[in-house]
Amino acid sequence: MLRNSRKQALKEHIFMHAMKLFTEKGFDQVTVDEITQVSGVAKGTFYNYFPKKEAVLLYLGHSQMDLLQESAQKHAVLPQIQDRLLEIFCDLTQRYCEHPELLRLALSEMIRTPALMNKEMESIRQFHTALLPWLEEAKVLGEMAPHLDTLLVATLLQGVYFHSLMEAINGTNTINTQEIRDRLQLQLELIWFGLAPREGGIRA
Structure with missing residues (x-):
């Protein structure tokens, strides 16, 4: 249960940082690399939660x-x-x-x-x-x-x-x-x- 809670918290963390970037720069102008950089996660971690940028x-x-x-x-x-x-x-x-x-x-x-x-x-x-x-x-x-x-x-x-x-x-x-x-x-x-x-x- 705790592990699932942590995974959900990390997914929310990535989501909120990605949406902030989308709001500031526009969806098309934001790359997955930028999302992982501002959220402090590896690209592989991002794809574990979101198979592609649109999934955010x-x-x-x-x-x-x-x-x-x-x-x-x-x-x-x-x-x-x-x-x-x-x-x-x-x-x-x-x-x-x-x-x-x-x-x-x-x-x-x-x-x-x-x-x-x-x-x-x-x-x-x-x-x-x-x-x-x-x-x-x-x-x-x-x-x-x-x-x-x-x-x-x-x-x-x-x-x-x-x-x-x-x-x-x-x-x-x-x-x-x-x-x-x-x-x-x-x-x-x-x-x-x-x-x-x-x-x-x-x-x-």
Whole structure:
């Protein structure tokens, strides 16, 4: 466990130094040699964690999926699915609040490079899939009407999360985490109001 923790810390170390270089010089202008020099690792070590330079950008989405699983376990004790999702979404946005330039850079490069975007879509699909069990549980708990399509609701929730991210990074380098939390909470409350079972079933 300790060894895995150290390996993860080293990967994060390389990632952060690489992203700093990308932000300062531009992705295309940065070489692997420069990344290894500023991060203080051998080139072989870099390739142990990232098979190529483009993999550094994709790591952002992959690491968020790992964080989602950790956050889900941490907040599993919360009785209401709505509250769990709020805490999970807030945990996921924390990194971007601390380093908004990471998301700006990753998005700009992925828009510019369709191959990168196609690979990143896998993380987005995993995020969507991860929401489905919670929505099924919400039906069992009576928080969500049983006739509603969980796939469509997951897409709606996914849209709320990513829209909040886009609003957060569209401006200054300072992101108010409380504002993001308040916005997410309000949006989830509105969605949950619409998802709740109604007497007589589907509303006309």
